[in-house]
Amino acid sequence: MSKLNLTGLSKSELETRLQKMGEKRFHGRQLFKWLYSVRQYDFELMTDLSKELRDKLAENFEINGLNPEDHRISVDGTEKFLFRLDDNKPIETVVIPSEEEDRSPSTSSGRNTACISSQAGCAVGCFFCATGTMGLLRDLTAGEIVGQLMFLRDKYGPSAFSNVVMMGMGEPLLNFKNVIDAIRIMTDETGLNISPKKIVLSTSGITPKIIKLAEEKVGVRLALSLHAATQQKRQVIMPIAKTFKLDKLMKAVRLYADSSNLPVTFEYILFAGFNDTKQDVEDLSRLVRGLRCKINVIAYNPVPGLDFKRPSDDKINWFGKELNQKVKAVTVRKSRGMDIDAACGQLAARKFEKDRVSAQI
Ligand code: SF4
Structure with missing residues (x-):
């Protein structure tokens, strides 16, 4: 048995x-x-x-944990682990050192961010994302979600990470129960004992589940993968935006900010020639007006085979400066781990495709 x-x-x-x-x-x-x-x-x-x-x-x-099948270290210190679950599905976990440090978890002072997965693959299918190309393979169990963090602490000790972002493979709010169970284990003082304020749950914008998350009162920070500031533009790159319209989504985000009393983060990936104009700055600043928030402008980390390009460094800097004149908290992030397939799901999608082709031969 x-x-x-x-x-x-x-x-x-x-x-x-x-x-x-x-x-x-x-x-x-x-x-x-x-x-x-x-x-x-x-x-x-x-x-x-x-x-x-x-x-x-x-x-x-x-008591079984996760074992990595692949481990890559970038020149900037970003580390990526690929795990095979019991049923052979691939998932990824990434450890990103703080930009000031650029050191791997084994040598850093612990200001690393662990970026964990909540699903194997993803059903949301954002057109710019490697994970989206896999479709949904399955939800992760609460054990597989917290298992990624337990693995990192077992390997690197208490300084393995100081922050957690649920921004890896999958849409956390579409695996709601297991994600909530995992958060409760993470935040319990006799569990992983991570402050809820150090945990960011990032969503593509599942409006009813944001409201439900507010009701759960888990106290984690919310990040919205926005990437375009108008309904019309957003639905071009994120099919989910057709189901969950931007006006109602923003109401839910405001509700979460009020009920958690925490600022919301907007993730805005900059794609060359798509969302990097003066008009986009105007639309974005109008959208977040009056909301306690910060905006992370992130240069796109290109995925081979997908039709999106990274803007030039000059353009990225210009966009950040323009936006910063209208919105106080703007951070411009350079892409990390570009030499180790660190874009979301890139390594797992590659392994998944290889498995699929081998199965056909
Ligand atoms: S960006 Fe996130 S929500 Fe969109 S397909 Fe990728 S993993 Fe899914």
């Missing part, structure tokens, strides 16, 4: 499991701490549990 993998189970699920075995519920809380805070995966070494209980746990459960 196969054993149940405990990774990703919530505190209350562990309490219930233990209770069903005829044990006290508080042993579930002890197990939660061993699993996520101490990251001790050998039941035998969980020393505050009785020998009898440790044996019982080992008979019924296992």
Whole structure:
């Protein structure tokens, strides 16, 4: 009989499991701490549990994490890991050092950002995104979501990352329950103990789920992948924009900002000749007027085979300066890890395509 993998189970699920075995519920809380805070995966070494209980746990459960199939390090210190899930689906996790440091997690002071995936592939199909070309393979479990962070801490220790962005493969709000469960494990003081303010959930704009996220009161920061400031333009590059119109989406974003009392981040990828004009600056500044927010202007990281281009450095700088005259908090980001396929889903999409072709031969 196969054993149940405990990774990703919530505190209350562990309490219930233990209770069903005829044990006290508080042993579930002890197990939660061993699993996520101490990251001790050998039941035998969980020393505050009785020998009898440790044996019982080992008979019924296992604790399995993620193992990377591929690991690449960029000249700028960005690191990308490719994991194969139990069913062989590929997902990616990226660690991005702060721009001041440009050092890998093994040598940095810990100001790294872990960019994690919430789905294998993605159904949203933004036209500029490598992950979008794969379609949705499946949702990640809560264990597979937090497993990416546990792997990084096991490998690099407590300074592996200081911030988490759910901006890797997938649309987190289309895997709502597992993402919320994972956030609760991340933010629990006896879990991964990450401040909710250090976690950014990035969405392509699933309006009803943004409202639901506000109701969950998990306290994480919200980022909207905006990329174009008018309905007409946005739906050219993001098919989801036809379903969730920009006016209602912005109302939901404002509601989230009010209820969380946190500024919202707008991600604005700059594509040459598409969204980089003076008119775009006007539209963008009008759209966010009166909202506590920051805008990240990001130069497009080109994906081979996709029909989008990165603007020149001069154009990127000009856009950032123009926008900054109208909106206070604007950050212009250079592309990171360009030498290691670090654009969202690029490496996994490549592996997925290779698997598909091999299966056909
Ligand atoms: S940008 Fe995000 S939402 Fe859009 S296809 Fe890629 S992973 Fe999905």
